Amino acid sequence: MPKDHGIGAPSKRREDVRFLTGQGRYTDDINLHGQAHAVFVRSQVAHGRLNGLDTTAAAAMPGVIRVFTGADFAGVGGLPCGWQVTDRHGQPMQEPAHPVLAQGKVRHVGDPIAVVVAETLEQARDAAEAVEVDVEELEPVLDMKAALSDGAPLVHDDLTSNLCYDWGFVEENREAVNAAFEKAHHVTKLELVNQRLVPNAMEPRVAVGDYNTGTGDSTLYTTSQNPHVIRLLMGAFVLGIPEHKLRVVAPDVGGGFGSKIFHYAEEAFCTFAAKALRRPVKWTCTRSESFITDAHGRDHVTRIELALDAEGNFQAIRTETHANMGAYLSTFAPSVPTWLHGTLMAGNYKTPLIYVNVKAVFTNTVPVDAYRGAGRPEATYQLERLIDKAARELGMDPIEIRRRNFITEFPYATPVAVEYDTGDYNATLDKLIEIADLAGFDARLAESKARGRLRGLGINCYIEACGIAPSHLVGQLGARAGLYESATVRVNATGGLVVMTGSHSHGQGHETSFAQVVADMIGIDENMVEIVHGDTANTPMGMGTYGSRSLAVGGSAMVRATEKIIAKAKKIAAHLMEASPEDIELKDGAFTVAGTDRSVAWGDVTLAAYVPHNYPLEELEPGLEETAFYDPNNFTYPAGAYACEVEVDPETGKVTVERFAAADDFGNIVNPMIVDGQVHGGIAQGIGQALLERAVYDEYGQLLSGSYMDYAMPRADDMPFFTVDHSCQTPCTHNPLGVKGCGEAGAIGSPPAVANAVVDALQRAGHASVTHIDMPLTPARVWAAMQG
């Protein structure tokens, strides 16, 4: 029987009541008394020298309060990068300045040059058009390989080249890997593009800055996945505001997918301008602006090779990836193609030798950073496409070649520096074969054929490293932050709890699933637990939500804090019942003395904590509130197997996804319904990447797919019904909940399944030369591939 409450129950998402009744409170819903409106003047060219800026006319227009330019930020720090990667030769990456407003040069279409602050939004818009910008256009740097050639124009004049870093991993393995390729029985090679994506959260970014002249406190309301990180980065590195004088609030946030992790210029601007003008300053991103200012995702060009023996055993993997950084280093950009990508190149397989080379490149494009999966989809896609190609070349079954190479013993130390604690890849693959009804494929194939359609089956496995991350480890790898999480559990006198978490929910359902965990531990109703997040003023310092970390890391902190609460509550209960604390048991919200019928209710104990008339005051402080910080000692490793069946229209090349099945191992599950939803969303996003989405720049660096007229977002009718299963559970061995994280799996696991299925369909139809088609597999591309 499925549980109806607590851990494991499909509790309905309590936050949906406000979201579905229009009572969510998003940043744009915040309007402060006396607020002014900011409109950014942005570069229209990809690369140019800023020779002059005339704001005279704009400043004189109706309602204009002030026009800010780069000169106003001369004494202010630039936007910091949170991760320093060390290159193959032991040198730190090239790290250019990232000014709040352009200084001397503009480096991508959308780069902010000036800001008009006016009484109304329309007045600010009018005046922004009157700002005269004198830009001398320079040749744009767009293609990554060309950017690294001799004589290429420089995105940053003060750097020696457009190369951010040339990273080798594991550098010491390089020669051994090359040697393995020399003597390999068979080598499979693949070149592919993991295309640039625009995140497209439903809610565009918003920032409202406020300054209290009476206290000298600054407040920033912003669309963020991690308000404490923004407070730290903006306060310490950009504006010089100590954290106790700076509050950052991220209220309801309508999706992030990574793009709202990063600290953006607009946040710093609104905070700065509010203080300068002594009044609140609000900026709301337009959708068009989102396309050219939200950090983009992916954008890798990869060559990958697999060495195999005659039996199909993987012997070595070698890759070379060019990773686009865009014009500046966004907050965590350098970590994505390196530590979130290279460390995953073992996949689910016991390949003994792996060498990953990544060249990160500056170009005159929007900065690229983490986007749902962040590095792990790129790793999975290239590996799982390559394995399919290898199986075909060797005449092996794609399932058999995977099984042959599966890691089956845990813990398993990969040759790329991570140790998988637990997993069972055969179990998820077996489950997949069952739920995807692979036995029925031939009949479906025949049925498609009868209708003149080509049918294909794609399967793949994936692994990801989640629960980001052990601070001591990421510190060695260049992170300039710790990646623990925090929770404060405050028990009120009448027994209700408020849990203040450093995690941030922007669609994940934390308010429901976190409450389930705490309620389950105490044995009380979920509705007695309230989850508070998103405001640095009332939550402990936390690192926020990304990397499928919230339950694994934030949830663990919550468990630790609740354990402290229970330990103290047992002492109070022991006092009330004149027993020893060691003899107290907590079950179903009641404390009993073991082996007796003596009992006090949860509410009696909490009341005693705050009305300590009968209370061991000499031994115990009154009150019931505890904080815990949790720093994981390893990543978690969710894994699974996905299957996709497509039909291809042979005349038009149009691909339709007919069936999609996902068998995931997320360890223990707190709320299976929310997990289903997370996987559904991830798969939809992955199918979007596989078939539809693509950010395209023209030769001048203008974003051609800069609106929904040309950037194809997936829609409901692009999707089949999904069959998802997470009954294969190998609990994480090192966090108290045994959970692994589920937020990114769908987006990581699904693109190769789709691509493998399309190639399979074409191969079955006799297009033997089609071994790969780059994403998105648009009708035009699939048709072109069929033409040979």
Add this chain to the structure above:
Amino acid sequence: MYSVEFDRPATLEAALAGLKAEDAQALSGGQTLIPTLKQRLAQPSKLVSLTAIPSLQGICVADDGMLCIGATTTHATVAAEAGAHYPALARLAAQIGDPAVRNRGTIGGSLANNDPSACYPAAVLASGALIRTNARDIAADDYFEGMFATALQEGEIITEIRFPIPEAAAYMKFAQPASRFALVGVFVAKTAGGVRVAVTGASEEGVFRWGAAEEALSADFSAGAIAGLSLPADDMIDDLHGTPDYRAHLVKVMTGRAVSAAQ
């Protein structure tokens, strides 16, 4: 949006008078114009809405058998009400945009704009319809003058579109994945005078008739009749959704499918 004067007259005469103002712009369903204004890509002095003029609305069959659709009739109304008379046209209307677009967008607005990827121009051209304006009747063959260009004069308002009802017809649209406008759309109409084939979405010159296919299909109205034909890719649109070759190929595929659907 820049601030703009807004006028919503109740008669055609008042609308014509309103459009005499310098830089005045007629507004019908606004599904192209309003987004353009919101992007500040146009700055008319005045918008003259045509949607409160009763004589521009509605669907009827005239004594001469023509299906007459008022210029400000929405796609949703055409989809709901034209089916009894001209099913292929109703189905075309039902595939335009999404419900919000179909309940605001109008046939007259679509034709006046003449987006090279819009659906209605294909139906109008293939049907050999008449575009009736406040001043004259314009034959479809004379009306479309290239991408976003029409025979309409400054201040001229489409009042009605008069469709002869063909013996058989069908529209096949291959949607551009992002906008879901026609990457290629083909309308085939079989009339007593022969078969007409109009293609939208494909050409740099906007909607056009595929003469070779018309000739072949007039002789043999079956998908197989065009098997040996190929369309030159020279004037086809080249963009991130499709090459000229792909579009030329799709025109043939969609024509064949339209013919099959019209059987």
